[in-house]
Amino acid sequence: MLKEERHQFILNEVRVHNRVLLTDIADLLHVSVDTIRRDIKELHQSEKLKKVHGGAVSLGFNNYNPTGKKIYSQEKKAQIAEKGLSLIKEGQVVLLSGGTTNLELARRIPSKIKLTCFTPSLPIAVQLLTKSNVEVIFIGGRMSKDSQIAVGGSAINMLSEIKVDICFLGTNSIHPTEGLTEFDWEIVQMKKAMIHSSRKIVSPSISEKIGSLQRYKICAVEEIDFLITELEPWDAKLDAFRNMNIQLL
């Protein structure tokens, strides 16, 4: 394996996990820890990551997580976030709903890209404000305590006045025939409004949510344009969503 390949591998691990252990990588790549140590030293010197005792962490290593709750299957969400990033283009206007997957996405937005981001989610707004070239517009309103997003008439009203390029719609449940569903009525209203406010809809969703069903319907599957999971696009679990004019990522 080439040194360059190792470097890319390490950087990728760091991006996805926020941290790596020397021993893990050495193990995975079947090289000595010394080699990995040297790799990380170089990457540290070129400021691609931060070397720490025992491994390395990503540069903007901060796990700001206001609720302090553990993020469930963070790794998968991190992968999804990485894929989602590829849909975002310089200068676009983006709408981000709440949810931990979108939080991962927000965290990964490069500081140098110029964007305008709308969001009703408090943690996401906090995250986005650290990006110097991202203009953040908060969709205000009554804050829901557990989801930490704004809900209610005022927020929906504000949404009705915008039309963005792309919306990342945090997805709780997605079902091939029943569509996207939620258990919280107020959040359903918000998400419906977000769909109306956006030209393209992206549904980032970990695969275990596929096929699940909740009480209230947000929209049909056909209304979304991209479905991102941690799986490969050709995975059999996604078969139900083919031939539906949805792009799988």
Place this chain on the structure above:
Amino acid sequence: MLKEERHQFILNEVRVHNRVLLTDIADLLHVSVDTIRRDIKELHQSEKLKKVHGGAVSLGFNNYNPTGKKIYSQEKKAQIAEKGLSLIKEGQVVLLSGGTTNLELARRIPSKIKLTCFTPSLPIAVQLLTKSNVEVIFIGGRMSKDSQIAVGGSAINMLSEIKVDICFLGTNSIHPTEGLTEFDWEIVQMKKAMIHSSRKIVSPSISEKIGSLQRYKICAVEEIDFLITELEPWDAKLDAFRNMNIQLL
């Protein structure tokens, strides 16, 4: 687990709970208290938190401080916040502008008191959401990066639709004849709108700001109802504000 990760974890706990106990963290992370003690010692030395007997507490509140700016006169602001609390009554509707003093106030609001709080400030909203009996309504809009509050037409428009009992107006400069002033035009607009939206105006202000002057005027001193400083109300430095129909606290 890497030391770096522990550090981030501790900082996060401090952010969320304002204080942490050594034993709790050691328990949570399955390491010895000594290790955590050493961690906290380091974080204390790098001024990320404040070490206290038995654990650690956050520096200012918004220790999540992307710009890394120091929070000035922490102690005085805490005193002011305590005084301000006495003005808040069960069931009221309160409007909080941004600023570190108001942040201290928000953090001190007892969880058991029932309130409705409006605010355009991100850190304050984050803090308020931890209070189970406080209904939080965020004044949305374009977010100003350094002050972390919403500004612009949308926010001002939202303010124009409310009338609250009492407004705590974070004050940058207050002058007996020139009134309240600010250096940021957009924030001036927000504060003006906040004044119109409130029956009573409270100006929490550390004494060193008294007599200072900035570029743009928010309002005359007469328009505020309460002036809170860290000084005793009969302090000579406040003489200029007597006989002005302002209550000094």
Place this chain on the structure above:
DNA sequence: GCATGTTATGCAATATTATGCTGTTTTATT
């Protein structure tokens, strides 16, 4: 093809760091 220089890698010896443990001192609280 061959000599030479460069780079990458692994290895071993040594140094440094991180962590937990013990015993003692300090601090907060009753």
Place this chain on the structure above:
DNA sequence: AATAAAACAGCATAATATTGCATAACATGC
């Protein structure tokens, strides 16, 4: 003042880092 909890200092151990060196792989010019 008595007490319990916490802080501290010092030490032992294990993990990680550093350094120097030997070898192997590779490129380059002849």
